Amino acid sequence: MPDQHHEPEHAVAGTGMGGTMDLGVDEAETLERRPTGPDGTGPQGRPRSLWSDAWRDLRRNPVFIVSGLVILFLVLISLWPSAIASGSPLACDLSKAQQGSSAGHPFGFDGQGCDVYTRTVYGARTSVAVGVLATLGVAVLGSVLGALAGYFGGIWDSVLSRITDVFFAIPVVLGGLVLLSVITSNTVWPVIGFIVLLGWPQLSRIARGAVITAKQNDYVQAARALGASHSRLMLRHIAPNAVAPVIVVATIALGTYIALEATLSYLGVGLKPPSVSWGIDISAASPYIRNAPHALLWPSGALAVTVLAFIMLGDAVRDALDPKLR
Amino acid sequence: MRGAMHARWAACAVAVALAATACGGGNGGGSGDAGAVLSASWGDPQNPLEPANTNEVQGGKVLDMIFRGLKRYDPETGEAKDMLAERIETSDSRNFRITVKDGWTFSNGEKVTARSFVDAWNYGASLRNNQRNSYFFGYIEGYDKVHPEDGGKQTADTLSGLKVVDERTFTVKLTQTFSTFPDTLGYNAFAPLPRAFFDDHDAWVRKPVGNGPYRVESYTRGSQMSLRTWEDYPGEDKAQNGGVDLKVYTDNNTAYTDLMAGNLDLVDDVPAAQLKNVKNDLGDRYLNTPAGIIQTLAFPYYDDAWNKPGTEKVRKGLSMAIDRKQITDTIFQKTRTPATDWTSPVLGEDGGFAEGLCGEACEYRPDEAKKLIEEGGGLPGGRVTITFNADTGSHREWVNAVCNSINNALDNERACTANPVGTFADFRNQITGRKMGGPFRAGWQMDYPLIQNFLQPLYYTNASSNDGKWSDKEFDRLVDRANQETDTAEAIKLFQQAEEVVRDRMAAIPLWYQNGSAGWSERLSDVKLNPFSVPVYDQIKVS
Numbered sequence: 001m002p003d004q005h006h007e008p009e010h011a012v013a014g015t016g017m018g019g020t021m022d023l024g025v026d027e028a029e030t031l032e033r034r035p036t037g038p039d040g041t042g043p044q045g046r047p048r049s050l051w052s053d054a055w056r057d058l059r060r061n062p063v064f065i066v067s068g069l070v071i072l073f074l075v076l077i078s079l080w081p082s083a084i085a086s087g088s089p090l091a092c093d094l095s096k097a098q099q100g101s102s103a104g105h106p107f108g109f110d111g112q113g114c115d116v117y118t119r120t121v122y123g124a125r126t127s128v129a130v131g132v133l134a135t136l137g138v139a140v141l142g143s144v145l146g147a148l149a150g151y152f153g154g155i156w157d158s159v160l161s162r163i164t165d166v167f168f169a170i171p172v173v174l175g176g177l178v179l180l181s182v183i184t185s186n187t188v189w190p191v192i193g194f195i196v197l198l199g200w201p202q203l204s205r206i207a208r209g210a211v212i213t214a215k216q217n218d219y220v221q222a223a224r225a226l227g228a229s230h231s232r233l234m235l236r237h238i239a240p241n242a243v244a245p246v247i248v249v250a251t252i253a254l255g256t257y258i259a260l261e262a263t264l265s266y267l268g269v270g271l272k273p274p275s276v277s278w279g280i281d282i283s284a285a286s287p288y289i290r291n292a293p294h295a296l297l298w299p300s301g302a303l304a305v306t307v308l309a310f311i312m313l314g315d316a317v318r319d320a321l322d323p324k325l326r
Numbered sequence: 327m328r329g330a331m332h333a334r335w336a337a338c339a340v341a342v343a344l345a346a347t348a349c350g351g352g353n354g355g356g357s358g359d360a361g362a363v364l365s366a367s368w369g370d371p372q373n374p375l376e377p378a379n380t381n382e383v384q385g386g387k388v389l390d391m392i393f394r395g396l397k398r399y400d401p402e403t404g405e406a407k408d409m410l411a412e413r414i415e416t417s418d419s420r421n422f423r424i425t426v427k428d429g430w431t432f433s434n435g436e437k438v439t440a441r442s443f444v445d446a447w448n449y450g451a452s453l454r455n456n457q458r459n460s461y462f463f464g465y466i467e468g469y470d471k472v473h474p475e476d477g478g479k480q481t482a483d484t485l486s487g488l489k490v491v492d493e494r495t496f497t498v499k500l501t502q503t504f505s506t507f508p509d510t511l512g513y514n515a516f517a518p519l520p521r522a523f524f525d526d527h528d529a530w531v532r533k534p535v536g537n538g539p540y541r542v543e544s545y546t547r548g549s550q551m552s553l554r555t556w557e558d559y560p561g562e563d564k565a566q567n568g569g570v571d572l573k574v575y576t577d578n579n580t581a582y583t584d585l586m587a588g589n590l591d592l593v594d595d596v597p598a599a600q601l602k603n604v605k606n607d608l609g610d611r612y613l614n615t616p617a618g619i620i621q622t623l624a625f626p627y628y629d630d631a632w633n634k635p636g637t638e639k640v641r642k643g644l645s646m647a648i649d650r651k652q653i654t655d656t657i658f659q660k661t662r663t664p665a666t667d668w669t670s671p672v673l674g675e676d677g678g679f680a681e682g683l684c685g686e687a688c689e690y691r692p693d694e695a696k697k698l699i700e701e702g703g704g705l706p707g708g709r710v711t712i713t714f715n716a717d718t719g720s721h722r723e724w725v726n727a728v729c730n731s732i733n734n735a736l737d738n739e740r741a742c743t744a745n746p747v748g749t750f751a752d753f754r755n756q757i758t759g760r761k762m763g764g765p766f767r768a769g770w771q772m773d774y775p776l777i778q779n780f781l782q783p784l785y786y787t788n789a790s791s792n793d794g795k796w797s798d799k800e801f802d803r804l805v806d807r808a809n810q811e812t813d814t815a816e817a818i819k820l821f822q823q824a825e826e827v828v829r830d831r832m833a834a835i836p837l838w839y840q841n842g843s844a845g846w847s848e849r850l851s852d853v854k855l856n857p858f859s860v861p862v863y864d865q866i867k868v869s
Binding site for chain 1: 579597598599600602603649652653656657716722723726727730731733734739740743744745746748
């Protein structure tokens with residue numbers, strides 16, 4: 001089902017198009033909407049939707065603004081690292097090994113005489129790429145499989161639930177050590193693939209639960225009674241009401257995926273040199289902590305701030321989309 | 327120093343737990359408790375501990391504790407001295423008559439006889455048993471029958487050159503004169519084996535039985551090998567402690583941290599990152615002495631990309647792209663010396679060490695390096711990958727530095743990349759499985775202090791540690807001639823000519839001469855490293 005990966009977009013669009021439906025169905029949807037605020041689905045001039053409501057909440061949330069700015073900055077330096085770091089992250093001069101900060105090298109040098117500032121800036125690219133791409137993969141795969149299982153139920157649901165149980169039983173770091181150690185490719189793709197492989201069950205459970213809740217609603221039953229097809233029911237009626245928890249969990253998971261990439265790279269099975277990653281730098285600098293702590297602290301600090309920013313963003317999004325959980 | 331206080335308390339706890347010894351404050355150094363057990367850092371050996379199948383350092387450490395051979399290298403001078411050999415007689419350096427001392431037994435009570443040696447050597451030489459050190463028996467008559475060259479059929483089980491005369495005497499007949507043959511007999515491949523080895527091989531492999539001052543009590547792969555003093559050991563070098571627990575570490579930094587925290591008594595591999603601090607941390611409980619170790623980069627000659635004519639220029643270029651002095655100064659804090667030949671200074675000039683034999687090929691000349699590599703057809707595939715094991719020796723640090731040096735010389739940030747392998751045992755398996763695609767770390771710790779040992783096992787066609795499968799007829803011929811030579815000075819000259827062949831074809835890139843290093847807890851005294859850089863465990867006293 002290749003088309004299904006647009007589901008979140010359909011979902012958002014679907015909310016707006018619900019208004020063109022038969023009266024009975026619209027009323028049912030209205031009932032369902034009530035807890036999240038004034039209902040209605042149209043653009044400006046009409047009552048606000050769940051999404052515009054959430055956006056209004058977010059704009060006033062300082063946590064969202066701060067984390068959003070940090071993430072925006074990270075995305076910008078991952079796209080154009082040379083804008084703020086002129087050197088190359090691979091240029092190392094052993095004669096400067098372990099030196100502290102100096103003019104043009106604010107973070108000093110690591111044990112190999114590489115510029116810590118440049119490497120920290122370039123390391124953001126790996127983290128953001130892994131975080132965003134892995135989250136997309138997990139969200140698409142997890143929500144599609146989860147939604148199908150939740151919607152059709154029966155044997156599909158049982159099979160999928162048992163498969164997710166199997167994946168839940170795999171310890172993440174141990175699984176990474178085993179699976180990634182046999183891969184020689186030195187790109188972000190094996191790491192992303194591994195995270196998607198182990199991450200989708202979490203999302204699929206969320207999506208399954210949300211779909212099961214949504215499909216029992218009266219308006220869905222009504223639409224079914226009126227002869228709506230499976231795809232119409234799924235995309236127009238169920239998905240828009242099941243997507244919010246998926247977005248919330250995926251946003252929070254993004255931060256943990258970044259931390260996982262750093263962990264795997266630290267252990268030597270994620271990215272390997274000459275790739276630049278905070279995990280690699282933390283690993284290389286940790287033996288030198290007594291003589292050159294700066295080489296360890298800067299990439300660690302960057303990693304901590306990044307993970308925190310994404311987790312805080314996820315929290316803010318959750319508060320906005322699902323006030324019940326607040 | 328907080329660390330030191332901490333260490334003492336923890337050490338007392340360990341001692342009490344293990345040996346129920348009193349742990350007072352003032353019973354002074356020097357007087358060791360013969361019953362106390364010490365713990366030391368270690369790594370898993372590549373293979374089960376069959377003496378003729380162990381050609382790496384970690385397994386060798388244990389074999390040196392649980393076996394005694396005909397000869398033993400003096401822990402201080404490295405000189406080969408008679409151990410179990412009462413007499414080794416020869417008139418022509420080709421026929422040897424060896425008499426074994428009376429009164430030696432294995433730790434299971436079985437007598438060590440001439441047959442213990444002959445059986446062990448036959449086992450080691452036989453193709454059927456596929457022992458890595460079989461090549462050491464290559465000069466014994468009949469070797470071609472029990473271990474035919476590539477693909478041949480084995481037509482004998484025993485070496486015709488070995489004959490048991492009586493219980494304590496056997497004779498060895500070589501295919502050519504080999505004047506230093508008796509001096510090689512201290513190597514673990516020549517250790518005697520009890521009948522238990524042959525009668526119940528699996529049980530022996532699980533719990534090796536030898537005739538050394540220690541016996542193996544238990545071994546859990548990946549965790550620990552416990553060795554205990556063999557009380558009835560008949561030799562004079564009886565262990566001065568109750569035993570040694572060899573603990574497996576996959577990172578020498580962890581071992582060092584454990585030493586500082588008092589969880590470990592002895593590390594024999596001080597991590598490069600701590601060399602700046604070690605004097606401060608340990609004071610006089612730290613030792614750094616020259617050892618018979620040279621670190622080199624070997625190449626996979628089974629890969630055509632590295633075996634083409636012209637690639638010697640690439641290898642020479644790579645050698646000249648490595649700033650050895652900068653790396654030994656910075657990464658190793660001057661505890662290693664840039665290499666200028668393929669042997670070791672511990673041999674001494676008389677023993678064949680030739681300072682500067684490598685010449686300009688071992689000097690840092692980035693411009694010339696770049697030119698040479700281009701002349702040689704460039705790096706195969708445009709780049710090199712240096713494979714190494716990441717668990718010992720701080721290899722990650724220096725391999726990265728070597729790569730950066732090469733990249734800087736070649737003006738290409740991606741010319742050289744490091745490829746770590748998690749453990750030494752895995753790394754050895756990949757090497758012996760011929761899986762190397764580019765240069766790889768090839769540290770050589772000598773088996774006995776002779777120039778022959780730095781050349782023949784490493785570069786002679788099909789030799790035991792010729793991991794890159796390098797082969798050169800001229801080199802082989804010179805080595806054969808050198809071994810035949812009875813005049814030591816002449817023999818060394820011939821070996822040095824052979825070494826020049828290695829240089830001209832840059833069979834391996836010499837990097838630096840390594841020192842042995844060790845750090846220990848306050849419980850220990852009399853810690854020494856032998857010329858092979860292995861701690862002399864049996865002389866360590868524990869208080």
